[in-house]
Amino acid sequence: xxxxxxxxxxxPETVVLWANWKGYLNWLPDNVYxxxxxxxxxxxxxxxxxxxxxxxxxxxxxxxxxHPKYIQMVDKYEAKEYVAxxxxxxxIIPTYGVWxxxxxxxxxxxxxxxxxxxxxxxxxxxxxxxxxxxxxxxAREKINRxxxxxxxxNGREWPYKNVKPRVIAETYMEDPSSVVLKDYKFYCFNxxxxxxxxxxxxxxxxxxxxxxxxxxxxxxxxERSDFLRIHKIPPQxxxxxxxxxFAEELSQGHSFLRVDLYEINGRVYFSELTFSPTSGFIPIQxxxxxxxxxxxxxxPNKPTIKRVM
Numbered sequence: 111x112x113x114x115x116x117x118x119x120x121x122p123e124t125v126v127l128w129a130n131w132k133g134y135l136n137w138l139p140d141n142v143y144x145x146x147x148x149x150x151x152x153x154x155x156x157x158x159x160x161x162x163x164x165x166x167x168x169x170x171x172x173x174x175x176x177h178p179k180y181i182q183m184v185d186k187y188e189a190k191e192y193v194a195x196x197x198x199x200x201x202i203i204p205t206y207g208v209w210x211x212x213x214x215x216x217x218x219x220x221x222x223x224x225x226x227x228x229x230x231x232x233x234x235x236x237x238x239x240x241x242x243x244x245x246x247x248x249a250r251e252k253i254n255r256x257x258x259x260x261x262x263x264n265g266r267e268w269p270y271k272n273v274k275p276r277v278i279a280e281t282y283m284e285d286p287s288s289v290v291l292k293d294y295k296f297y298c299f300n301x302x303x304x305x306x307x308x309x310x311x312x313x314x315x316x317x318x319x320x321x322x323x324x325x326x327x328x329x330x331x332x333e334r335s336d337f338l339r340i341h342k343i344p345p346q347x348x349x350x351x352x353x354x355x356f357a358e359e360l361s362q363g364h365s366f367l368r369v370d371l372y373e374i375n376g377r378v379y380f381s382e383l384t385f386s387p388t389s390g391f392i393p394i395q396x397x398x399x400x401x402x403x404x405x406x407x408x409x410p411n412k413p414t415i416k417r418v419m
Contacts (some may be wrong), residue, residue: 116403231270232261239282298358
């Protein structure tokens with residue numbers, strides 16, 4: 111035990127992350143909290159007066175670009191209506207229902223395969239591929255644990271603070287032509303998609319892989335150190351041009367927005383909208399590309415809403 115404690119003391123960032131996980135830092139003002147977490151996770155001081163890197167500018171946007179409509183845009187249930195009104199309901203994965211708690215769900219009424227998602231976070235996900243083997247108790251424990259947590263406090267992404275914690279069930283989507291489901295995440299700057307993050311197997315972080323690509327489907331010279339590398343880039347999606355047009359449409363009016371889409375059985379489907387990938391703590395390698403990507407992000411001249419708590 112003493113050896114474990116000494117190791118923790120030698121790594122103060124471990125103490126900070128532990129205290130954050132336990133909720134002991136929730137009382138801190140957003141700007142103070144982000145300065146502490148940025149130093150702990152990125153190993154350098156956060157520059158907010160004159161941010162230059164992509165991650166620094168994402169932190170600035172979290173503090174100063176706050177609009178009520180962002181709440182709907184990040185809510186996994188409400189966002190479906192928001193996006194359907196802009197690109198069409200045929201690109202939305204069907205929803206079976208939405209509930210305030212797990213125990214309100216009648217599992218027997220759901221099909222043999224389905225997906226459960228919490229509306230207010232990024233970790234509340236349960237996939238049922240066969241109800242005969244579905245561990246209902248494990249699903250209840252995971253969903254209820256996530257419903258009790260306010261995702262805002264983890265990274266101070268303001269839109270999540272007031273998202274109502276609920277759980278939705280939606281259609282289980284699979285593509286027979288692919289072993290794992292692929293995510294196409296379009297990084298859009300001032301209403302223009304600039305590059306794509308291709309992700310595979312995101313259901314499990316330890317085995318998930320990704321690559322950054324140009325809009326012409328060529329590998330870019332930077333990666334994320336927290337995910338495995340996709341060594342062989344698959345062919346570009348059949349609907350790449352349509353996906354780019356959707357990303358452009360949905361990102362209009364935003365300094366930065368990541369638009370996440372799927373292509374399943376030759377059709378495009380909406381996944382989610384993200385204002386702050388990894389809460390602005392993206393481990394970009396080589397690190398100099400954090401600065402290069404940051405040059406694409408033009409911050410608003412004035413904060414939309416200052417210091418909203």
